[in-house]
Amino acid sequence: MAMLVLRGYVHSEIMADHRIRSEAATDTVPDKILQGGPVIDTRHGQTTSLRVPDHRLVLTFDDGPDPTWTPQVLDVLKKHHAHAVFFVTGTMTSRYPDLVRRMVAEGHEVGLHTFNHPDLSYQSKQRIDWELSQNQLAITGAAGVRTSLFRPPYSSFADAMDDRSWPVTEYIGSRGYITVVNTLDSEDWQKPGPAEIVRRATPKDGEGAIVLMHDSGGDRHQTVQALDRYLPRLQARGYRFDNLTEALGAPSALTPVTGADLWKGRAWIFLVRASDDLTDALGGCLALVGALVIARFALMLLLSAAHARRVRRPGFGWGPPVTGPVSVLVPAYNEAKCIENTVRSLMASEHPVEVVVVDDGSSDGTADLVEAMGLPGVRVVRQRNAGKPAALNRGIAHASHDLIVMMDGDTVFEPSTVRELVQPFGDPRVGAVAGNAKVGNRDSLIGAWQHIEYVMGFNLDRRMYDVLRCMPTIPGAVGAFRRSALEQVGGMSEDTLAEDTDITMALHRAGLRVVYAENARAWTEAPESVQQLWSQRYRWSYGTMQAIWKHRGALLDRGPSGRFGRVGLPLVSLFMVVAPLLAPLIDLFLLYGVIFGPTARTVVAWLGVLAIQAFCAAYAFRLDRERMTHLISLPLQQILYRQLMYVVLLQSWITALTGGRLRWQKLRRTGVVEAPAGPAPRDPAAAVSGPDLLSDPTVRRPVA
Structure with a gap:
């Protein structure tokens, strides 16, 4: 910004004054000046006029x-x-x-x-x-x-x-x-x-x-x-x-x-040249990010439309209906305010489930609350605090079924969520399924902004990546896996802070398909304060960078792993790490143009970018059958919310480049997201009975 201001200063865009004085009287001007030569010397209190010979x-x-x-x-x-x-x-x-x-x-x-x-x-x-x-x-x-x-x-x-x-x-x-x-x-x-x-x-x-x-x-x-x-x-x-x-x-x-004055002058010329060079470079980066933004929007629109046509055409199906029982793992750490809503939503499921709540050393009585509910088909596994990946691995060991659904302790499912989530497993090539995570507390301004981000940024992206067969992340709030797939990649890893992205990339490298089930909706509680949002996104950004770096070897692999490495990794790196880092240039040049000009063209250009984003957002909301009223806050989101995301990503870059380490940070929950209305809880016998088309009779059951 300092260099841009310097450039505006040097290019007469700051402090420029184009007024020109009209002629005035000459009463105070000496006659020898008016009748004299063109060289006027008034130094030393004297007045001299000289002519050229x-x-x-x-x-x-x-x-x-x-x-x-x-x-x-x-x-x-x-x-x-x-x-x-x-x-x-x-x-x-x-x-x-x-x-x-x-x-x-x-x-x-x-x-x-x-x-x-x-x-x-x-x-x-x-x-x-x-x-x-x-x-x-x-x-x-x-x-x-x-x-x-x-x-x-x-x-x-x-x-x-x-x-x-x-x-x-x-x-x-x-x-x-x-x-x-x-x-x-x-x-x-x-x-x-x-x-x-x-x-x-x-x-x-x-x-x-x-x-x-x-x-x-x-x-x-x-x-x-x-x-x-x-x-x-x-x-x-x-x-x-x-x-x-x-x-x-x-x-x-x-x-x-000579001396200091000379060096001051040279420093000035150096800074001016640097400001021009930097501005030219920023302009090139702005053109690059503009092309990336337009390319991403075009890809999202075209491929999302193709995805919608594919899954909604008559006769579309993944294979035989999946009706067998499913194990749902709920890792929980100090989720006392949310866990009851979470478990009750699972009990209202239209699909037979067993629920395994893994209490990861909670100090607020989370496990006691679940046990006190006395719900059939719900088990609590306690362990010392070891982190979410360890809790999920512990849950996998205690799960009774070959299909495993994972969710967060602050999330609630709709009655149809589990059923919709597991249907893609009718295709034996599918190793995992990503669900549709939605913001439940969208009434606040920050919540509304995140709601737009989830629908437009995450779910529209997932449709695009599904068509390209390079889904980068199965959301921790709603995802399903085959047990055999998890065992093939060694279970949940603690190598990164984004275990959901890490496991998804690992599945791609193992040659397994990862697909998106748009109707498998889960309602999660998004952060309600800037500090909480910062902590969450900082972890996400840094964890994504870690996962990309961990799986960089896929670039040179063959087969499905190589496909993901040469298609998925570049897209994720470009759209989730590089482009967002350059995107502030749009706002920087907007501010520059508004202050220094040309103001009208700058505002029109920015409104054009906003119109493209609004169109994509409206299309994403239509696909997700969401009300358009929340898009009212889109312009404000682009001005304020995106700036926060920029700084978070920049901090993640600094942490990564300096070799810093980031620890898991627990978000404070309020429990405001409640389970949607649905049928009464199933009979426990029904929850564990019925044909399991995908169950493995050789799976070992945990010993208490």
């Missing part, structure tokens, strides 16, 4: 240097062995210091033309001092010299000095500068043609003159053409083209700068 011409060029026209002007001057004076602005000098360095090296003089080119009659003395010092700093940094020449912006002839510009000229003199106006104005900025420019710049009867031209501020090809005619023509008439002090026979207006 006959047959001497001083060419002056204002508003440069310009990267296109100044080199051409210098080439013509060099061709005809002529010198000139370039009155340069600080903004252009800072951006093109090499041209000012060339001017001095080739014997030309440079003068101040202020930093931002304002009409100084409108400015305070402090602003005038700032314009002079910054202009001087730029010249020092560019060429290592200091100049005593100054030309006011919008100046013309000596007799045009008035009661508003004269006090400025006197003050300029008190700061040690000689003011230089002009005798002849070529008016080349009007582009009257090379011949007319030559005519206007030609003095009469061998008189000396200071001629005004421009090497910047627009198309100056006529100036260059006129100069190439003008110089030899006037030289043939006996004129010499000198810089100002040569023409006046005075010491050079340029003095070398």
Whole structure:
């Protein structure tokens, strides 16, 4: 941001003042100035006016240097062995210091033309001092010299000095500068043609003159053409083209700068160049992230539509209906406020289930609450606190069935969730199924933002990844696995903080299919404070990075693992790690454009991006059959919520790059998410009976 502000400052996007004063009276201007020459010296409390001797011409060029026209002007001057004076602005000098360095090296003089080119009659003395010092700093940094020449912006002839510009000229003199106006104005900025420019710049009867031209501020090809005619023509008439002090026979207006002042100038030029380079790089990154955002939205829309058509077409099915009982594992650590709602929702399931609550060393009586409920088909397994992966592995060992559903202790299922979740196992190639996690506490602003994120960011993504057959994450809140698949990959791993992403990637590498069941809905309690949200997303981001790094070997694998490595890992890395890190550039350039301009185009561009996001969000809400009213907060989410996610991801990057370690952080729950209405709990006998098409009779049962 500092570099962008510096760029705006140097490009006259900050503090620019384009007002121009109209003519005023001349009562306070001395007659010797009004009737005198174009060189006005008010230094040391004295007022002197000087003219250029006959047959001497001083060419002056204002508003440069310009990267296109100044080199051409210098080439013509060099061709005809002529010198000139370039009155340069600080903004252009800072951006093109090499041209000012060339001017001095080739014997030309440079003068101040202020930093931002304002009409100084409108400015305070402090602003005038700032314009002079910054202009001087730029010249020092560019060429290592200091100049005593100054030309006011919008100046013309000596007799045009008035009661508003004269006090400025006197003050300029008190700061040690000689003011230089002009005798002849070529008016080349009007582009009257090379011949007319030559005519206007030609003095009469061998008189000396200071001629005004421009090497910047627009198309100056006529100036260059006129100069190439003008110089030899006037030289043939006996004129010499000198810089100002040569023409006046005075010491050079340029003095070398050494020491701290020189290094300050060089530091300034370095920072300006760095700001331009960085802005160009940021602009390239902005184009990249824009392309990534559009590509992601296009992929999500196209592939999500394909997924919806596939699963909703008549006759679609995974295979034989799965009706056998399922083991549901509920790892719980201090979930006293939520666990009863969770267990009751499972008891209302339309599919036969056994429930295994693994109490991971809770200190709030979570296990006691479950046992006190006295529900049939519900078992409690206690262990010392060892973390969620260990609790899940303990639950797997105690599960009675080959199909295992995993959920969080703060989540509730709909009556149909388990049934919908296990139907894909009718296809023997499917090793795991991701469900549809939804935010239950969406009434708060933070909850509504997360609701949008879950529906648009997570579930729309899962549809896309399902079609591409590279699902990166089975949500911990609602997922199902074959026991054999879990055993094949060694169970839940403690290597990362995102055990759900880790196990999903491991299943892909083992050659198993992971699919998405959109109708298997689970309602989870999302964080309700910024601190809690930060903790959760920090763990998710860092854990995802760990999982990507852990499974990076898939890039070189063959078969299904290689497919995931060369399709899934790059997409996850690009869309979940790299692109979100670059996405703040959109907001950064939005802020820059609103403050420094062009404001209208910036706002329109940002609204265009927001419109694309709104369209994708609306489509995702339609697929999930959600009410569109929550999308009202989408613009605010893009402005505030995304900034928090950016900083979280940045912190995760820093943690990863510095080798830091992040521990699990327990989120505080309120228990506000309740089980949806459903049928009465099943009879316990029914919960464990019925044909189990996928059960393995050789599975060992746990011993109490």
